[in-house]
Amino acid sequence: MNLRGRIVEVSDEREVETQYGTRSLAEVSIRPGAAGDGPIDAVGDGSADTTDADGDALVRVTLWGKWTHTADLAEPGMDLLVTDAEESEYRGEPTYSTAKESYVVLEPDFLVDVTDIRSWVQCPRMYYLNKLSGIPLNYPVVKGTIVHEVFGDLLRGRDLDDAIEERVAEAGLQLGLLGYDATEVEDEVRRNAAAIEGWLAQGTLTEEDEWRSEYTLISPTFGIKGRADALRRGMPVELKTGKNLKRDPRFQDKIQAAAYALVLDERGVPANTGTLLYTKNTALERHEESGDLSPAKEFSIGNGLLEFVVRTRNEIAAMEFDTAVPTGFEADANCEYCFEQDTCMVVSGRLDQESKAGKIGKPLPEDEREYFDRIYRAIEEERRETHAEYRKLWEQSAAERADDDRALIGLEPLDQREIEGQRWELTAKKPDGAVSKLREGDVCLASNGDPVGGHAELCRIRELGDRVVVTADEPVELRRLDVYPSEISVSRMLTAVHDALLKGDSDRKDVLFGRRDPAFTERSEATYIDNNDAQNEAVKLAVDAEDFALVHGPPGTGKTYTIARIVRALVADGNRVLLSAFTNRAVDNALEALRDQGFADAVRVGTENGIREDMQDLHLKTTGDPNDRVAELTDAPVVAATTSSCGSRVMREQSFDVALVDEASQLTEPGTLAAINRADRFVLVGDHEQLPPVVRAENDLQQSLFERLIDAAPEASVMLDRQYRMSQRIQAFSSAEFYDGALRPATGEVAAQRLSDLGVDESALPEPLRDPVAFIDPNGSRVGNTNPVEAERVAELVETFVAAGVEPDDIGVIAPFRAQVAEIGKRTDVTVDTVDRFQGSSKEVVIVSFVASGTLDGPIFEDHRRINVALTRAKKSLVLVGDANALESDPFYARMLEWARR
DNA sequence: ACTCTGCCAAGAGGA
Numbered sequence: 001m002n003l004r005g006r007i008v009e010v011s012d013e014r015e016v017e018t019q020y021g022t023r024s025l026a027e028v029s030i031r032p033g034a035a036g037d038g039p040i041d042a043v044g045d046g047s048a049d050t051t052d053a054d055g056d057a058l059v060r061v062t063l064w065g066k067w068t069h070t071a072d073l074a075e076p077g078m079d080l081l082v083t084d085a086e087e088s089e090y091r092g093e094p095t096y097s098t099a100k101e102s103y104v105v106l107e108p109d110f111l112v113d114v115t116d117i118r119s120w121v122q123c124p125r126m127y128y129l130n131k132l133s134g135i136p137l138n139y140p141v142v143k144g145t146i147v148h149e150v151f152g153d154l155l156r157g158r159d160l161d162d163a164i165e166e167r168v169a170e171a172g173l174q175l176g177l178l179g180y181d182a183t184e185v186e187d188e189v190r191r192n193a194a195a196i197e198g199w200l201a202q203g204t205l206t207e208e209d210e211w212r213s214e215y216t217l218i219s220p221t222f223g224i225k226g227r228a229d230a231l232r233r234g235m236p237v238e239l240k241t242g243k244n245l246k247r248d249p250r251f252q253d254k255i256q257a258a259a260y261a262l263v264l265d266e267r268g269v270p271a272n273t274g275t276l277l278y279t280k281n282t283a284l285e286r287h288e289e290s291g292d293l294s295p296a297k298e299f300s301i302g303n304g305l306l307e308f309v310v311r312t313r314n315e316i317a318a319m320e321f322d323t324a325v326p327t328g329f330e331a332d333a334n335c336e337y338c339f340e341q342d343t344c345m346v347v348s349g350r351l352d353q354e355s356k357a358g359k360i361g362k363p364l365p366e367d368e369r370e371y372f373d374r375i376y377r378a379i380e381e382e383r384r385e386t387h388a389e390y391r392k393l394w395e396q397s398a399a400e401r402a403d404d405d406r407a408l409i410g411l412e413p414l415d416q417r418e419i420e421g422q423r424w425e426l427t428a429k430k431p432d433g434a435v436s437k438l439r440e441g442d443v444c445l446a447s448n449g450d451p452v453g454g455h456a457e458l459c460r461i462r463e464l465g466d467r468v469v470v471t472a473d474e475p476v477e478l479r480r481l482d483v484y485p486s487e488i489s490v491s492r493m494l495t496a497v498h499d500a501l502l503k504g505d506s507d508r509k510d511v512l513f514g515r516r517d518p519a520f521t522e523r524s525e526a527t528y529i530d531n532n533d534a535q536n537e538a539v540k541l542a543v544d545a546e547d548f549a550l551v552h553g554p555p556g557t558g559k560t561y562t563i564a565r566i567v568r569a570l571v572a573d574g575n576r577v578l579l580s581a582f583t584n585r586a587v588d589n590a591l592e593a594l595r596d597q598g599f600a601d602a603v604r605v606g607t608e609n610g611i612r613e614d615m616q617d618l619h620l621k622t623t624g625d626p627n628d629r630v631a632e633l634t635d636a637p638v639v640a641a642t643t644s645s646c647g648s649r650v651m652r653e654q655s656f657d658v659a660l661v662d663e664a665s666q667l668t669e670p671g672t673l674a675a676i677n678r679a680d681r682f683v684l685v686g687d688h689e690q691l692p693p694v695v696r697a698e699n700d701l702q703q704s705l706f707e708r709l710i711d712a713a714p715e716a717s718v719m720l721d722r723q724y725r726m727s728q729r730i731q732a733f734s735s736a737e738f739y740d741g742a743l744r745p746a747t748g749e750v751a752a753q754r755l756s757d758l759g760v761d762e763s764a765l766p767e768p769l770r771d772p773v774a775f776i777d778p779n780g781s782r783v784g785n786t787n788p789v790e791a792e793r794v795a796e797l798v799e800t801f802v803a804a805g806v807e808p809d810d811i812g813v814i815a816p817f818r819a820q821v822a823e824i825g826k827r828t829d830v831t832v833d834t835v836d837r838f839q840g841s842s843k844e845v846v847i848v849s850f851v852a853s854g855t856l857d858g859p860i861f862e863d864h865r866r867i868n869v870a871l872t873r874a875k876k877s878l879v880l881v882g883d884a885n886a887l888e889s890d891p892f893y894a895r896m897l898e899w900a901r902r
Numbered sequence: 903a904c905t906c907t908g909c910c911a912a913g914a915g916g917a
Contacts, residue, residue: 115912135913144914216911227912242915250916337917443910488909498914583907607909645907666907695907785904817904836905860904 002221003085003096004108005030007078008058013068026071029058030080036830060340061085062097063204069311073318074106081105083221083276103310105222107317111387114217114226118311120255123333124326125355127316129340129347129559133237133502134495142174143185144241147192147279148229151239152473154196154415155230164189164359169660173622177653178628180879192241192279195295199277210234216445217263220394222310223317228260235271236260243280249297250276255312258305265306267453274301323377328356350502364501367513372501375670378699379493385696389485393445405436405818409449411468416475426459428468428478438481440464441609446472449479458484459480460609492647493670493701499652500673511547511713518547518716528565532746535562538718542566542660543573543682548676550710550717551685554743555734555872556725556842559685563662564593566683571637575657579640582663584610587640590662591615594638602638606645622650643667645768647674654678661685663840664706668693672705684709689738690869691839722746725842725875727753730770733899734872737864737892755876758844760805771878775900777884780851785817794849794881795827801845801877812843814870816860820851835870846874850882856890863890871896 009025061082061660063071076078086099098104120127135141146167153163168175168186175185212231219225230237238257244250250256257274264271281295319326328335328344335341335357348355351372352363364372392406411428419425426446438444440461447456459472461481468481503508512515519545528539535558541549543566551566554622555558563579567590570577579594579602581587588611591602604611605616611619618640620633633639633654643661645651664672665686671693676682688707709719721742723731728751735743745751754772756762768774776797780789794813802808813832815821825832831843848870853859860866871878880900887893 113912115914138914140915141913145912148913202914214911223910231911240914244916334917339916437906453906460910484911486911488911489907492909585907610908642908648909671908691905694904818906834905836907858903863905866905 001085001087002081002083003030003032003059003061004079004081005032005059006642007074007076007080009072009076010074013071023064024066024068025065026063026611028061028063028071028080030061030075031057032059038877053403055763060093062093062095062756063104064098066307066311067098067102070104070106070314075318075321078108078318078321079109081108103222103307104314104731105310106314107321108221108223109391110317110320110384111218111223111225111389112313112316112392114224114256114259116316117224117259118252118308119329120316121252121255121312123328123331123338123340123356124315124319125328125331125344125357126333126338126340127336128326129343131491132347132494132498134491134498134652137174137177137650137653139178139180140241142171142178143188146171146185146189147241148239148833150189150193151196151229153422154193154200155211156473157214157778158422160190160193160197164193169625170623172624172626173620173629173633173650176626176628177633177650180626182626184572195279195281196239196277199294199296212474214458215260216456216458217260218390218393219263219266219393220452221266221635222313223262224259224309224313226260226263227391231264232275233272234264234269236264237274237275237277239277239279241279244276244293245281247297249274249278251300254305255309257299258301259309259313259400261301262306262309272301274299303469312825320380323380325351325353326817327354329354331356347502365513368501368509370514374700375497376494378697379490379497379670381697381699382493382695382701383487383490386485386487386490389483393482406483408436408438408468409479411479411481413478416478418475419471422474424475425462426470426472426476426478430464430466430468436481436483438464438483443484444470445482445484446470446476446478446641447480447482448477451480451482484756489671492644492674495652495676496647496677498672499677506676508547514712518545518549518713520544520546520716528569529562532558532720532722534718534720534722535565538562538720539566539569541718542658543569545681545683545716547685548682548709548716550706550713551683552710552719553685553687554689554723554739555687555869556723556731556745557720557743558722558724559662559720560589560593562720563590563685564597564599565658566668567594567638568597568599568656570660571601575637576655577638578646578654578656578675578678580643580646580659580661581636582643582666582671583840584612584642586663587642588612588615589840591618591640599638601636602640603632603636605633605639605641605648605651610642643671643675646678657681658683665704665706666691666693666839667706668695668701669703669705669708670701688865690865691836692863692865694836724750726872727751727772727876729872730876730878731872733773733896737895738868753876755804755806755845757876758806758810762804764804765800767795769877771902773880773900773902774878775880775882775884775897778881780883782851783817785851786823787849787851787853788823789819790849790851790881791820791827793825794824794847797847797879797881798828798830805843810844811847812838812841812845812873813847813849814838814873815851816851816866816870817851820849824849835866838873839869842873842875844875845877845879846870847879847881850880850887852886853883854886856886856893861893862892866898867892 004632009029013026083103084101085096098236149167194564215228227238229239261271342631344357345360349359349361410431415427417425448454448458457476459470463469529536538551605744656679658681659676660683660684663686684706686706724746778793780787811830
């Protein structure tokens, strides 16, 4: 049976005499079942067990032999899993112990990457450094990736030369940045591929050989995830681009393959042999060196190795549990030969960490150090929240999924078709009414219904209607699609903080940490925008900033126009500009504004499907001739990318004079740093009175850098105070509540606009709707996160407006919950969306559904900034639909009602 | 208790 629970107490290791001789053991008390939702069997009722202070049943587990190593790492509060535990009686009480087949897993919900286990085996500090500083763009990685892709292509039966040519071309941009020509790389890859082909030709590839490439593996039991290069007859094959002339595979390579074998074992496919393919072991080297030149080295994978993998994985999980920092002394590693030695010493020196390699340089000032620790911890909390999302993959039953929208289940496979490049297009029928947060273009996990224990492939969604179409490397029976959680944002946040604090210049840090005021050159008298003083002032501030400028843009104040004007002014002064924002949509909007102002000398970096159709012509392709691709990027005076893309390996190689970041109030500090790290100066544009960053955990990432700086350095900011969107009546509440009354209509026309301007016959509307702001209480009640009566009334209101002559396209409906959005969506064809997703856009008529009835309980109502967004989307008519009693129960909402009912 | 956009991911190398 599997035993799992929260650790309450851990004993020291001790030795006892048994019938087999002297053995060591350690005892752990756990409170069973409380933690996680992993695969647990029932545990005895605990009636005879000891209890803790709260009177809860405790269970004692004895960890024998080498598992005392894990007991040594265990701490109260950690989650512990013992597989195949043996139950026995001791002094009349049931106790548990590890048996021959048992594994002991610490914090199984913390998913450790197989490659992280590999680097930890080399040196725990290498694991830490990789995580902190990210792996920079370098040739071995790029070439290694190409060789791996070609290997996969070969296994799928593709022509070698075609594969090499295409895969090298795909890496064009990266190779260009590294200064390589396509032909020299092709030649080199061909040499590696020759070793692969030679090995495959040795009769190894027979009918019985069943090959699979790129196998995604996740283990809920062992808390391990990774992707095996290939499986041959169900056993892991790991490809290495380097050489190894010794007879045995390198230890860390064996560990990597063994980790995949462990996860395969869990799926009931015992893999007792691993193969390592060192593709640089070729006959060409014969005259230079002696040694074992065959590229393939097989080794047997026994229980001892598998247990070692789990114990090593436990070391990582235990270290991450209390965000400890490894020193390198844990390993037998030899720093002298380590490629990371310099980085290791610099990081140790700057962060004042103990390290086997030693330290160089001065430690960071105390405030920076404190900041680093705080943000590091917050980012790691986010990582854990991401891991929690993986758990959804193995919570299988339909009942458990009823309220979950992270997966589409119950798909009926329709078709599997091989497409270009030996890839597959899979089609299935979507059950009626199935909703999920999956969207076209997303990468996700396609499976036969069981994404963890069954067959799963990473795929990309091409079509998501009644029919679901995805593309994948291998065919899979398409019965289920899951969101595949990614740690990428978390990883990039961490490297951004690393770059800012450890690599960033001290001048920049002086202003960020308030040790110096932001500086400006002598203020120019130039006029950039002649009909709006605040906008003009914003451009001047941005142009004159020697450190940074902040542009505060409330709803409808022409932020995007101002951004484009700033970019043009900066480029005219000879600056190279990075134009960034949190979302793809905002980046494209800014580019559109630039184009509208006649400027098109920009390059758009990012993934193709994130970029809007009309901006595709600016998209920097990564495939092609290395020199061409790199020239397109480096020659561009303006590069536009999301802040997430700014943290990519390619963008980390770029530098700019100025970074301009839109939606800065929706960005975490590390998110903002990813963009501004690339530039000498920066301009942040945002509105901290609208939605803040969305983070999974409650932590220090919730405040944006924009908000922090605007409080710390108001003199470096300008507020755009003229809005071009809302009528006077609509904007009044927001202006008074959020902008100290400073927000005003830009013109009399804006202030006085009415539905009649659209040719609508206002007299055809019922009395309350003739006022630009109206409140309606339909007497509905909240059911979960919906309010069906309210939804019905909203749909009727839409009909009323349409009947009076308003175009359906001019109407928008906003609700706080996605469930209510769906509820309303069933009843109308106009745009319905959550507040969060409506931010940044507007409609002539907006209807807001509040859902709540009776009381206003719930976090969604607590953040008034969300309401500010909802109330400022309408131009000419705003209708609030909700329960008056609920809204009056809170002073803020009561004031809102008073305004709406005036 | 809710809200949710980005990222294709997990990678490679070497005494």
